Amino acid sequence: MPRTRFALSKTTLISLAALLATLMWLMGRQLVPEQVIDFSPILEQYFECQTQAENNRAALTVFIGAESVAKNLAKSLCANVVVAKQFGKVRAVWNHNEDQVLQYVGKGIADLALVKENLMEAVKGESTYGYRVVAAYPDxxxxxxxxxxxxxxxxxxxxxxxxxxxxxxxxxxxxxxxxxxxxxxxxxxxxxxxxxxxxxxxxxxxxxxxxxxxxxxxxxxxxxxxxxxxxxxxxxxxxSGSKWYLKMETNNIDLFCAIQQTLIQVAHDQDSSYFSQLTAEPRCQA
The missing domain is CATH 3.40.190.10 (Periplasmic binding protein-like II)
Incomplete structure (x- = not known):
């Protein structure tokens, strides 16, 4: 009999402890307002502009490392007549992070990208997505x-x-x-x-x-x-200098020539003696 009374007493104590813990948790929820935890993604650095084709929802995505060049290039591309025939806006993203480079180029997200040749070879961008050299900086x-x-x-x-x-x-x-x-x-x-x-x-x-x-x-x-x-x-x-690659899944020669001419023009406006030395590869025969 003593063993039975001890077992019942122990069971009762455990039940009371569990009940007390539940009551304290419920009281705590009433006293402290719920807060929604925001798991927002890391803000992406980009610039967007509208072409003359406002009803066209297609976007030309550009990936580059420098913010100033990204903005100037995007504005020039938005003003280009050929680009406006095919796209409603230009979205220029700038980032040095290697993971972002692999994301945009390795997965074919970027239509136009400035990257090193060795990186393009590593992700097999030319064979997978049809990336083609538009222009290149010198060694x-x-x-x-x-x-x-x-x-x-x-x-x-x-x-x-x-x-x-x-x-x-x-x-x-x-x-x-x-x-x-x-x-x-x-x-x-x-x-x-x-x-x-x-x-x-x-x-x-x-x-x-x-x-x-x-x-x-x-x-x-x-x-x-x-x-x-x-x-x-x-x-x-x-x-080896970086190169501009355009995704050419189709033989879009008009776009190739328009982007090449825009890149050369933007390069000539650069203050840097090196970054102004952009060479067309091969030069488009418009």
Missing amino acids: YPAYLIAMREQPRISKEYLLDKRIGLLDYPTSRSGHIIPIQMFKSLNLNLDNMQITYANSHSELRNLLTSGRVDIVSSYWQDSDEAILSRNYITPIEQQV
Whole structure:
């Protein structure tokens, strides 16, 4: 009998505890208002403009890394007569994130994209979606750039330096080539002082503000105003330039020619001596 009374008492206590917990939970819900948790997607950086074909719901999607170029190009494409015959709006997206590049190019979302040839080959964009080169920037050297001395390529010299690289694994001059050089010198990346930037202009800001000692990038004429050509060291003489690819699932020659001519015109309006050197490949015979 004592064992039976003990078992009943234990069961009763458990039931009472469960009931009390339920009552406390219900009271808490009444006292604290429900809040809807917002799982909104990350805001996308883009610019849209309308062509003259307001009733056309088709959109020409452009993918590029630079915001200023994206906006200028979109406006020029929206004003183009040929583009207006085929699209109701132009949507220019800018992003350096490699995942976004793979999303837009690797899945064929972008109609027009500025990417590196090696990345286009990696995602097999030409064979899968019919991407075709419209225009290309020239090859260029990659440099280590400093403020007050010419950088040296040695393990002892680089180990103690604060170095700026691009947080963009597909960038050859700002990421791939310097990383390969560090590894060839048997430098452990975990032991190095590396700061990552989102763009080449941000790399220059890190350097001129003294937050890093060296950056890896290309050299442009405008650098003469803030940096010295005596304080650059080449680490790769020929880096392939980015290329503009147009998705040509059909033989849309009118669109190809219109976009090529627009790209060349926008390039000529660029302040950069490098980015103004855009070459048509092949030049459209309008």
